[in-house]
Each structure stands twice: as structure tokens, then as C-alpha cells.
Amino acid sequence: MANTVNLKIDGIDVSVEAGKTVLDAAKELNIHIPTLCYHEDLCVAGNCRVCVVEQEGARNLVASCAMPAQEGMIIHTNTHKVRNARRHVVELLLSEHNADCTKCYKNKNCELQDLASEMVINEHMFTDLVPIKNYTKDQQSPSIIKDDSRCIRCQRCVRTCSELQHVSALGVAYKGDHMKISTFFENPMYDVVCTNCGQCVNRCPTGALIEKNYIDQVWDAIYDKDKHVIVQTAPATRIALGEDLGMEPGEIVTGKMAASLRRLGFDSVLDTDFTADLTIMEEGTELLTRLKKALVDKDSSVKVPMFTSCSPGWIKFIEHQYPEYLENLSTCKSPQQMFGALAKTYYAQKKGLDPSKIVSVSIMPCTAKKFEAARPEMRDSGYQDVDLGITTRELAVMIKQAGMDFEKLPDEGFDSIMGDSTGAAVIFGATGGVMEAALRTAYELITGREVPFENLDITPVRGMEGVREASIKLEGLLPEWSFLEGVELKTAVAHGLTNAHQIMEAIKKGEANYHFVEVMGCPGGCIGGGGQPIPTTPEIRKKRAEAIYREDTGMKIRKSHENPEVAQIYKEFLGEPLGHKSHELLHTHYTKRKRH
Amino acid sequence: MPDKKLKRVDLIFSEDSVYKDVLAESLKKSNEDILKDVLDSGLRGRGGAGFPTGLKWKFTSQEAEEEKYVVCNADEGEPGTFKDREILSRVPLKVFGGMAICGKVIGAKHGYVYLRGEYQFLKAELEKVLDEFHATLKEIGFDFQIHILMGSGAYICGEESALFESMEGKRGEPRNKPPYPTIAGFRNKPTVINNVETLVYSFMICRIGAQKFQELGTADSRGSKVFSISGDTPIAGIYELELGMSLEDFVEEFGDGDTKAVQVGGASGFCVPRKKFKDTIIGFEGVPTGGSMMLFNSSRSMYNVLKNYVEFFEEESCGQCTPCRVGCQQLKLGIEAVKKGDKSAAYLKTLQKLADTMKISSKCGLGQSVANSFYSIVDNFVEEMIY
């Protein structure tokens, strides 16, 4: 039995594990204490003070999020004193805050607004400080907008950026009335070490950090009769979109999402999962080729371990923090960008369309995808390969704008071509998924047998551990791969950039000896992406991941190389993995960026 | 000059020719004996908060950690206080001595003096004295190293947990408590943090015994205290006085004959108006102070005094917690608006309620104590706030 402490909250006895806080204990009793700076993913700050409660015998109120539950404590959560203090705290925050809610992207999705509404604050008690504050709004990044006038200084973003992502592009600067959340020297987000991952956006309780939205641009494209607007949907969107449309976390809405996109007016509803399968073909082949060159040919110019390259947050992280490892990155573009390059070439040819008339839209769980789409090197089709990247959240807004009752939509499929996919592709959405998909294909490619895991589920690479390792002994290989006979293929998986940092340091110090490493920039992988519905918490991530694996299990085909459209595109257009055409359209290079 | 009614004490600044012997002898005593003396003396922290020093030492000594620290809080920033500068420039060896004795009791090998940036000019001399002190310790055969770290102009770093953050190279933002420093202080290790003056008294208690110290002062406020006296007084300066005096006696001795109010304890302390001098005791049973005594005569505008304090807090708040960061700004704008007539006098009540909230819901002592001066000045000089 773990050590427990007994306390009383609002007259009710409760026992909790030692080390839990008063807030945790109140939750056990289903007593709601309002919070702002608190977030389940982050260490406790205790700075907003909205969660204060009264503790008998204490001179002052205590912050329930930061106060350890102690034996014999008597807590009151709803006294006159407590309500007054909370009211003051919210009033004070409002006085510093640009409360012009109808001009705010987070209108109706704002924790401060919720509290103000709950407290029925119709008239402000204190002087409006906004006019004297010289607040700035940074809109230069293609991914994230930082509007200081909406900031309540809870520091969730700062803690996210340092604790979860080991980036610290955002910090706290100055003190007293000048205290603010700031980048280095107050430079634009675009010009600092920000990875655009959007984890801060996902945790900002107000509209201070938001994605740059392209909703109107997408509508404009759809309404433009001259344009052929196609849309691709990332694996992790289909298990989270429902959350923003009244459904529970963990519900699979692939079919409803396809239906909604068609009703929004997209000319063709396609799937990033198709290029996820294609990525496996290219990346798997690249891995085996690298291994041959490195292990057999002893070619020292070929770098091992190979890192995955699907996550644009991770790419920007490594470009800033570990540029000496850029050659270890797979040269494969991310599925979004492979799709973009093929949309204005292969798809255009097959459909007889003028690529200049195609508008290519992507629905992504990610804010970094916006930056990725805008990279100057992502124009191999001769045009910007992906024109507009929008998040799961932005799509939900569009669906609401169109007046759809999402839950009642029928399940529909994707269009063809570039709409077919496999279970291997959908698991790209969860941490470990790319690794699992790659192993399913690569192992079979070199042995002629399926991976030796029950029902193809490579469980060692699944889960929410920050860093996971797995190895597979390569035995009984086909003759053409016999050079790998007996090799123990060592792999690792990391998600969230703090874990990526950990793995990179281990590699740098020579403490880790991997062949293949999957890194996803966001905690949990894309299911926990910066563009996913708010809130995202450990429990919600777990439900989304379970949904992803359910979706995989339910698919007819579960291995990328068995995707018929993939076979077709190699036959009709690309030739072979890593071939000339692939090289031209599906692979890329990386840029060293400043470390500080 | 009127008769000096208040009892002068000479413990802190007394030249101590037998300083080395005292240190050597104290370091030979058992930890229990030293603790007993410090506990029995009734010494309470001289920085302002008044936590019993012996208990702090005892709690820290009981922690099982190998690594522990003694920290001397020399981040004297409270407006109206200047005693620590004086102590450090006149009797630094006694400060270091107190640190070493504390180090022995709690089992620490390292001590740190966190000296405010405004006192940078003291550093070179202190380091010289420190060399001498380290040589003495070597002679005695006690393994203890003292280091001097500098602040850089942040009042909040006088708050103990903010001070640790600053020592660790971070922004001086107060931590959540618990845990307290005796369990998790500098580098999250058990730490005794004492004010400069407290450490000298600890040293002197080891020299003169608990009994002699205890004979001074009152039941709640044992011993004497160094006062920093400034403002409208003909004899501003540093005075070591027995605790427990009435403010009336104090003003009689230090006032200029026209004292209308005394701010006891600096900007974070209380303003006492003339009519309450008689009933106000200086000490933990009455109005506590870290030593700052600012006298104001009838020519002074208490509105200006309050505004000066609130501006000070507005700037020196670390800014992390809502009540303190925004509350200070609102208090300042609020009194300005009332004075200008932009807001009605009733708004002062709203502000006082806000000050109440700051007192009970701020994260640290800074935000909690803004209400002290705000409340007491507005309450006692309300007409000066309006007209």
C-alpha cells in the first residue's frame, strides 16, 4: 500500500497518495477548483493564484496546485475569502489583458474568458492597463502568432518550450510591471530557435499564442471556379478532429472527415496516408542502402544512425541544435511534402490538369507543417508544392462555419488516385509508428517473411515512454540481402524534443549505437501535435493513440508495400524507390541554422 | 539633547579582541550545546520575518543529506535599511564566525554570502578579511569555506527562495513553499539562510551565553536589534537598541519634535501615526521590523510616501504572480486617480480590498506585505489621499 494522507475538503474526508496536491485531492472528490497556470503536462508553477483555497490554521490562502496534501489538513474551496480572492485575481488578469474577445481567434475557446463568464464579470473593477502597455504582436512566423496583449503570463508556454521541448525559444523577461514572455532580445519568433512545433499554442489558455490560420485563404481557393482544390489529411487528424466537434477523445472519424471535406467543396479528397506508405518505401530502401554502404562497403561518408524526417518540428530542431548531424537525417521529404510534389506532377498528369491551377491544401495536426510548406526548397514540382497547411483545429472551424452536423455525417472514403492507404500509414500518427511501419516493410523485403510479431503489432516500439529501444536480429535473409545476415538491427524511438535531445546527447557521447532512430517533435507523436484540439493532456494522448492502433487493426492492408496505389505509382511514374524521379521529387536537403 | 531613555546595547559592533578564541571555543563545543544556547536565547531572525534562529538550525541539522549550506542574506534592499552594510564593513569577521558556527551545527562545509549589487564596493575588502578568516579556520582545524556571490539590483532576491534561485544563476523568482529551505534550499539541499545581523547575534550568543542575551528585550522579542533610523530626525544613523520599546519613547529620542508618523519596517512595514505611538511596541508582539525606521514630520505628504512605496513594489515585484504583479500597478494608478479626482474616494475601499487579496493570495512575502503600508497609510491619512 502506498503511503497515503488523509485530509478533509469542504467537509468531506479524502485519502490520497502522499505527494499529491490539494488540487489532486479535490479532483478525487469531483470538486472543481479553477486553474490557469496549471497544466497536467508541466511542472507546477503556482503563479496565477486563481486556484487558491483556504486552509484552516494557515494565515494566508494556499495555491492548491502547489500545496502538497498533508495529514489532517482541513481545506475549504468555496469560502467568501476564497471567492473574493479568485475574483480579484481574474479581475486583475482582465485589466492587463486585451479583452476584445470578438477580435480574438480564441473567442469561446479561452480559459480566461470561461472564468470571467463563470464569475459573471460584466463590469471591470480596475483600471484598464492595456492602453499604457505598448504590447506587441508578432505575426512574422508562418506558423505561430504571438500577441502579448492577450498574455496572462502564466508561463505555460515557457515551461512547455523548456520542459517538453528543450528549446526555450520563449522565456520570461524583465520583472515587475514590465515582466513579459519573450524570445531572445524580443526578436520575432521567425528569427529565433523556435521549431514551430506549436506545443505552446496548444497549451496557451488564451489567445496570446495561436496558429497563423489560413481559413479564409482556403475558402477563397474553394470559391475560385478557376482552381482545382485538392486536400490531403494527415494520419493523426482522423482520430482527433471529432474532439473539436463535440465528440469524445479517441473516436475515429476518418469517414466523417472525408465526407465533411467533400461537402466543404474540395474538388478531390485525398490522403497523406498514401504518401506515408510511399515514405516507407523510400525511407526503408534508404535505410537498407545506408546500412549496406556503412556496414559492408565501409563507406565513411554514409552516416548511421539514420533519423526519420517526417516531423518538421524535429527537423528545425536538429537544424538549429545539432547541425553536425544533418547528414544522418533521411533525405525523404515528409509525407505532406511528398504528397505536394506529386500532386502537381503525377496527379496533374493523370487527371489532365494544369498544375498552376491546382491549389494543394493539407490538414495537419501540426503548426510546423505551415513552415515546412513555405520552405523555399519545397518547390520541386515547379510550384509551391503545398499551398496551404491548416491544422486539425482550423478544419474544425471550417466545418462549423459550413453549418455541418459533423456527428451525423455519413462515412465516406477518399478519392483516387492518392487516396489509398494501409494500416502502416495510419500509425505514422503515433510515436513509434513510422518505426513499426518501416520494420513491417523492410523486414519482409529482406527476408521474404512477415515481421515476427503477433498480428504484425511491433509492441516494443509502441507506448508513451519518452525513449524506447528495440532490436531485431536479421536472420534467414533473401540472397540479395545476405550481407545483412546476422546483423542485430538496433532502433530507437523518441517523442517530444526533450527526449530527442536526450537521445542526441547519448549519440553524441557515443553512448548509443543505433541504426535507425525515429523522432517525432511532439509528445506522443502527431496525435499530440501542436495543431491538435485543445486541450491535449496525457490521458487524451493515450486515447488518441489507442484509436490510431484500432484504425490500423481495422485496415484491410497493413503493410505499406502492399498499397496498390503505391505499386501503381512506381510502375507508372516513379520507377523504383530511390530512383531518379524519386530523387527529384521525394527527397530533400537540410539547412544549418543558428544555434542561439 | 533630551535624556536618552532607550537602552543602548553594544553587542553587534563591539570590537572583539578575543574573537579568535571565541570561534575556536565555539567550534569545540558540542552541536547540542550550541543549539541549546541559540534556542534558549530566544533569538529570532533579524531580517524582518522573525523565525526562531535556533529552530532553523535545528531543523537543518536533522536532515540526513550529506550536502548542506549556510547562506548569509546580505541582500539588504528594504527601503530605509542600511545596517547590514554597516555590519559587513565594520565587523565582517563576526558575520563569518556566525556562519562557521552554524556550518558546524548543521554539518555544512560551504557558506555563501549573497551581497547586494549596490554594495559591490564592499567586496574587495570582504574578500581580504575572508582570507584571514579562512586562515584562522585552518589554524583551528575546522573545514569550512565561505564564498561571496553578488546580486545585481533586485530587491526580491532578499526573499530567501528567490535568493537561492539567483545564486543558481536564474531569475530571482520565489519558489512555492513548502518545501522550506531547511529541507530544500540552495541547490535543493538543506540550507540555513540567516540575515547578516542574525549571524552576528548567533556568534555573540556563543560568546556571552544565552542568558545574557535573553535578559534583554521582552518575552516575544528577546535581545537587542540594530535600527536604521532615517527621515526627519536630527540624529539619523545606526543604533543598537533593546527590543520592546514603545514607539512614543523612540520618537521622543529620535524625532525632530514634529513627528507625525513613523514607518516601521520599511516599505513592506507599517505606518504608525502619532496618535498610536503610545500603544505601539517595537517588536514581534507589536510592530516587527527588520530595522528600518523612517520618521516623517508634519511637512510631509503621506500620499507621496505611499506613492513612493507602491512604485517601488511595482518595479521590484518579480512579476510572476498575478496579485502582486498586477495588484501593485492597480494600487499605484488607483491612488493617483483618486488624488486627481478621476475616481471617487470610495475607490480607496476597493483598493484596500485588493490589498487584502494581495496579502492573502500572493506567492511570497513581497506581495503579501504591500498591504501593510498601503492599508496603514490609507487608513490613517485618508484625507491626504483625497485632497
Added chain:
Amino acid sequence: MPEIKELVKGLADKHGRTRESLLPILQGIITEERFISDAAMTEVARELDMSAALVYGTATFYSFLDTKPRGKYVIRICRTITCDMKGKKQIIKTLEDLLKVKVGETTKDNKFTLLETNCLGWCHKGPVMLINDEAYTELTDEKVSEIIGDYMKNK
């Protein structure tokens, strides 16, 4: 630029390269340069292998770690009520006249910056000011003219 690099490297060699070294290093830059430029902060971030935003956030927290250009001599006048009562305003006026700058500004020759600061701990001897690390107490117009004259001539 190269000098800043050298300076920061020297300070890091002296104080170490952990987070705890950050304040001593920043203080060392102030001693030499009177302010910490963005280039200096980038160097510190590089030497300590830490985020530049955190270096910036830490520096801006401390009033004496100026991040805006300052003169060779930074004058800080105590603005606490006791110094105010002893004639601080007049002293500021005298300084403004002597230096031909307002509070917050730096002289054209980059020699002096005039600032106000919170309690300097000399309340019994106000008004008081710091020039860099040196304290000057019980200021009068004459005394200030003398002190500044001396700095102008001899330093």
C-alpha cells in the same frame, strides 16, 4: 565582436560554464562594458550551452544588468522617499544640467548615463548616488558639481 568573444570566454574560464556561472559572467561583462549587448548574450549562451532567451530573461530581471547601451560611467540616484526628502529632485536637476541629459539618457560622448534606482542603503546620508560601484553620499549641488567635474576631467 572578437573582443566580446574573448571577454566572455575569459569570464567563462574564470567562473565556469554551468548555469550558476551565468550571473557572475553577466556581472563581469557589465564591469567591462557597462551593458550586455545581444552579441555578448549570444556568446554567453554559446559558452554555457544554454538558450539565449534564458540568458536574456535572466539579464533583464536584474536592474544592474543593463541590456541597453550605457556610458562609461553609470550614475544611479537613489529614488527612495528618504533621499527624496533630503533633496534628491534638486540633485537630479543639477546632474541633468551638468550632463545635459535627462534621466534615462546617455551623454553624447558616451561617458555618462543618468539613471534612478531603488534604495541604495544610505538613508541616513541622503541624497546618495552610485557612479558605477562607487557610492557618494550627503550630496549637495556643490558636491555633485565637484564630483562630476572630477570625472569629466580626470577619468
